[in-house]
Amino acid sequence: MSSVIASGQSRHDLKKPTLPQELTVVFQGDSITDYGRNRKSTDANDFKNIGNGYVNLSAAQLVGENPQTSWKYYNRGISGNKVHQLAERWDKDCLDLTPDVVSILIGVNDFWHIKKHGYSGTVKVYEDDLKALLDRTIKARPNVKFIIGQPFFLEEGSAIDMEEWFPAFTQYQKAAKKIADEYNTAWVPYQEVFDEALKKAPHTYWSWDGIHPSFAGCYIMAKAWIKAFDGLFV
Amino acid sequence: MSSVIASGQSRHDLKKPTLPQELTVVFQGDSITDYGRNRKSTDANDFKNIGNGYVNLSAAQLVGENPQTSWKYYNRGISGNKVHQLAERWDKDCLDLTPDVVSILIGVNDFWHIKKHGYSGTVKVYEDDLKALLDRTIKARPNVKFIIGQPFFLEEGSAIDMEEWFPAFTQYQKAAKKIADEYNTAWVPYQEVFDEALKKAPHTYWSWDGIHPSFAGCYIMAKAWIKAFDGLFV
Numbered sequence: 203m204s205s206v207i208a209s210g211q212s213r214h215d216l217k218k219p220t221l222p223q224e225l226t227v228v229f230q231g232d233s234i235t236d237y238g239r240n241r242k243s244t245d246a247n248d249f250k251n252i253g254n255g256y257v258n259l260s261a262a263q264l265v266g267e268n269p270q271t272s273w274k275y276y277n278r279g280i281s282g283n284k285v286h287q288l289a290e291r292w293d294k295d296c297l298d299l300t301p302d303v304v305s306i307l308i309g310v311n312d313f314w315h316i317k318k319h320g321y322s323g324t325v326k327v328y329e330d331d332l333k334a335l336l337d338r339t340i341k342a343r344p345n346v347k348f349i350i351g352q353p354f355f356l357e358e359g360s361a362i363d364m365e366e367w368f369p370a371f372t373q374y375q376k377a378a379k380k381i382a383d384e385y386n387t388a389w390v391p392y393q394e395v396f397d398e399a400l401k402k403a404p405h406t407y408w409s410w411d412g413i414h415p416s417f418a419g420c421y422i423m424a425k426a427w428i429k430a431f432d433g434l435f436v
Numbered sequence: 437m438s439s440v441i442a443s444g445q446s447r448h449d450l451k452k453p454t455l456p457q458e459l460t461v462v463f464q465g466d467s468i469t470d471y472g473r474n475r476k477s478t479d480a481n482d483f484k485n486i487g488n489g490y491v492n493l494s495a496a497q498l499v500g501e502n503p504q505t506s507w508k509y510y511n512r513g514i515s516g517n518k519v520h521q522l523a524e525r526w527d528k529d530c531l532d533l534t535p536d537v538v539s540i541l542i543g544v545n546d547f548w549h550i551k552k553h554g555y556s557g558t559v560k561v562y563e564d565d566l567k568a569l570l571d572r573t574i575k576a577r578p579n580v581k582f583i584i585g586q587p588f589f590l591e592e593g594s595a596i597d598m599e600e601w602f603p604a605f606t607q608y609q610k611a612a613k614k615i616a617d618e619y620n621t622a623w624v625p626y627q628e629v630f631d632e633a634l635k636k637a638p639h640t641y642w643s644w645d646g647i648h649p650s651f652a653g654c655y656i657m658a659k660a661w662i663k664a665f666d667g668l669f670v
Contacts, residue, residue, distance in 0.1 A: 238484055240472075247651045249488045250472055262493055266655025269637035275651075403503035417481045417509075421500025 219435035225273040228299050229257045230288055231307035231351070234414060234423075235279025246274035253277050255415070259424035264431070276301075284312040284323065285331040292335060297342045303434065304339055304346055305427070307392075308332070309353030309374045310413055317366055329377040336385055347434050348387035349427070352378055354396055356405040359412010388430040395426045453669035459507040461665075462533050463491045464522055465541040465585070468648060468657075469513025480508035487511050489649070493658035498665070510535075518546040518557065519565040526569060531576045537668065538573055538580055539661070541626075542566070543587030543608045544647055551600055563611040570619055581668050582621035583661070586612055588630055590639040593646010622664040629660045 226246070229235050237255030244251060247265065252258045252275065261275040278295040280287070285308050288295075296304060312328040315321035339346055352375055355362050375393060382389040399408050399422055408419040415423060460480070463469050471489030478485060481499065486492045486509065495509040512529040514521070519542050522530075530538060546562040549555035573580055586609055589596050609627060616623040633642050633656055642653040649657060 238474075249651055249654070252488065252651070254483045254486065254488055254492055258488055258492060259496055262651050262655040262658075265641075265650075265652040266659070269633065269641055269652065399503065407499075407503055416499075417483055417486070417496050418499040418503065420483070421496040424496075425500070 219432045221268060221271060221435055222302070223271055225271065225303065226299060226301050227261070227273065227275050227303040227305065228296050228301040229261075229275070229277045229279060229305045229307075230296060231279040231305075232283045232311050233279070233281035234310070235277065235307055236281045237279070237420070239277050239279070241280070244276075246276055251277055253279070255420045256423035256427055259420055260427045260431070263424070263428060279307075282311055282315075283308065284315065284321070285309075285328055285335065286323070289331060289335055289338075292338065296339065301339075301343060301346060303349060303431070305349040305351065306332075306335075307351030307353065307390075309378055310355070313353075313367075313371050313374050314361075314413070317363075325373045325377055328374055329381065332378070332381055333384075336381065336387075348382075348385060349390060349430050349434070350378055350382040350385075350387045351390040351427070352392045352394075354392040356396055356400065356409045356412040358405045359409055362412035388433050390423075390426050390430045392423060392426060395422050453666045455502060455505060455669055456536075457505055459505065459537065460533060460535050461495070461507065461509050461537040461539065462530050462535040463495075463509070463511045463513060463539045464530060465513040465539075466517045466545050467513070467515035468544070469511065469541055470515045471513070471654070473511050473513070475514075478510075480510055485511055487513070488654075490654045490657035490661055493654055494661045494665070497658070497662060513541075516545055516549075517542065518549065518555070519543075519562055519569065520557070523565060523569055523572075526572065530573065535573075535577060535580060537583060537665070539583040539585065539665075540566075540569075541585030541587065541624075543612055544589070547587075547601075547605050547608050548595075548647070551597075559607045559611055562608055563615065566612070566615055567618075570615065570621075582616075582619060583624060583664050583668070584612055584616040584619075584621045585624040585661070586626045586628075588626040590630055590634065590643045590646040592639045593643055596646040622667050624657075624660050624664045626657060626660060629656050 234255060235257055237253035239253030240250040252261060257277045265273060276299050288308060309328060312323055336348060355367055355371060357364055396408060405412060409415050468489060469491055471487035473487030474484040486495060491511045499507060510533050522542060543562060546557055570582060589601055589605060591598055630642060639646060643649050
């Protein structure tokens, strides 16, 4: 029952991060990021806007543990989004917020909606659109730092048909990792996080359908996200 | 930037708690507990029901860090409630859930609504009603454990008029502590937690009005709550 950071390899074993005084962080993504947030609330660090998922758990810990800073967190995830839908609202929901850190977790719908809703995208569209989004962000905010999250699935989940998902979905995961490497971004290996968690409890403990994390799943995501965030400032 | 538990004195320095496999925990209280939860969602560990406050942060960490268990968390806080309003809905919103642990944070409205809404209660009514609630719970659930939270305020908050609140409100805090001692419950010293936090950042960092915690305030509450929870099983 150790805490978010205390268990496993701790940051305390590593070089301590040098934290900035001011920082604006924008979380972008789909339902996993959105997670029940009130989209009418638009202020930074607004508990209604932040949702109930990994964004809340990550941001609350960081503000709670770092009262010497004045960091701003915005959640702008929207359920069902694919990369091209992030692009459509990127000015308003990312660049206008003048972010120093942009966290993006996207890809499940880019794949899932092909089967589920007849979406005509491909992994190449996903990769090209995501790169274009990063290029556009860098152009507007040259010193921006990215945190790219690995899209993930839990294979026994009720929404997952493994004949469809495997290995097709792994191409999207590889595309995200390739971009993270190419742009030298922070990387959150959510698939590994959940694969590891599945050794300790069944999939229903971590996710209600193989795509959307449970309460416990949100927590292990937050733990991994904070580790990636810390890495930005070491 | 250490975590919920890693900072300060860690439970790892102390005797490790012996955790039960099954456990049902009910959080009860007012707006600070309620904190934006969807009251239509009634399942245990439902992210919509759990709200965005200290309950979410506490429960998510405990389920995330303890996959060997199958614990159930319910949030049944309702904004504006005073003790007698908890009593009115106690069967449905506490006893019927067959709790092993009942966490109660109540008292701000028992005091505040006298000035704000012409409520006619007194500190004696608060104390007697809270004791009656505990007695009723013990009668239905003889092995129940309680976690009593200290009602708190941040003196510079916009909702606080110190001439009214001090020392009058401290009588409610003392009544809660007296009951916690008398019933040998776990105790969460939220006032001390916030007083300590105020040495590190101004009141607006921890609370938006001196009564309702910010994001960061919810986090330090969760940290204190988990410490009290752990103490139940040492």
